[in-house]
Amino acid sequence: KNEVEQSPQNLTAQEGEFITINCSYSVGISALHWLQQHPGGGIVSLFMLSSGKKKHGRLIATINIQEKHSSLHITASHPRDSAVYICAVKGDNNDMRFGAGTRLTVKP
Amino acid sequence: DGGITQSPKYLFRKEGQNVTLSCEQNLNHDAMYWYRQDPGQGLRLIYYSQIVNDFQKGDIAEGYSVSREKKESFPLTVTSAQKNPTAFYLCASSHSTAYFNSPLHFGNGTRLTVT
Numbered sequence: 076k077n078e079v080e081q082s083p084q085n086l087t088a089q090e091g092e093f094i095t096i097n098c099s100y101s102v103g104i105s106a107l108h109w110l111q112q113h114p115g116g117g118i119v120s121l122f123m124l125s126s127g128k129k130k131h132g133r134l135i136a137t138i139n140i141q142e143k144h145s146s147l148h149i150t151a152s153h154p155r156d157s158a159v160y161i162c163a164v165k166g167d168n169n170d171m172r173f174g175a176g177t178r179l180t181v182k183p
Numbered sequence: 184d185g186g187i188t189q190s191p192k193y194l195f196r197k198e199g200q201n202v203t204l205s206c207e208q209n210l211n212h213d214a215m216y217w218y219r220q221d222p223g224q225g226l227r228l229i230y231y232s233q234i235v236n237d238f239q240k241g242d243i244a245e246g247y248s249v250s251r252e253k254k255e256s257f258p259l260t261v262t263s264a265q266k267n268p269t270a271f272y273l274c275a276s277s278h279s280t281a282y283f284n285s286p287l288h289f290g291n292g293t294r295l296t297v298t
Contacts (some may be wrong), residue, residue: 082259109216110287115291116292116294117289117292118275118292119289120289123285161225165268173226
């Protein structure tokens with residue numbers, strides 16, 4: 076079993092829909108990152124969080140340390156949000172573990 | 184604008200040849216990292232460097248080598264000893280020398296194909 080599990084693997088939505096991507100992890104962590112990988116391959120860091128909730132524009136990231144779970148929400152989705160979203164955790168032993176990613180396609 | 188530049192975007196090599204992937208950053212970051220990405224898998228750490236002239240092996244260092252002679256540059260050499268070198272390679276950097284305690288900045292990647 077992977078230490079970082081994301082669901083769903085693939086997600087297709089209509090423009091305007093509210094989207095949720097989930098991340099569960101099995102190790103103790105000190106921080107969790109959400110990353111966005113564009114079709115060309117480049118990766119952008121969206122959030123780094125260790126507790127609670129962060130918001131940036133239409134993106135919201137939450138984390139529940141007790142339940143070892145994080146969610147990434149996208150409100151009013153748009154075709155330009157189409158990308159692979161990756162969850163990554165920084166473990167207590169100072170290493171980083173990455174989920175396999177969730178491929179999001181938003182149709183106009 | 185500051186950022187990370189990886190070159191080339193696509194690279195083709197014959198089996199048995201060593202190949203070097205370039206990674207340059209002008210963000211003044213101390214820490215730099217090399218990852219490998221394969222379909223359906225999470226990124227895996229090859230090597231990382233927290234400071235000039237120092238680097239550490241990651242989870243899958245076998246068949247790879249790096250150098251960190253300058254703060255701005257962290258080239259990765261894929262040697263002929265790497266049994267399955269075809270993959271997408273990503274370079275990243277972060278400000279903090281405390282490993283992964285600050286946001287990561289990624290390059291656009293190099294897709295290496297070895298035949």
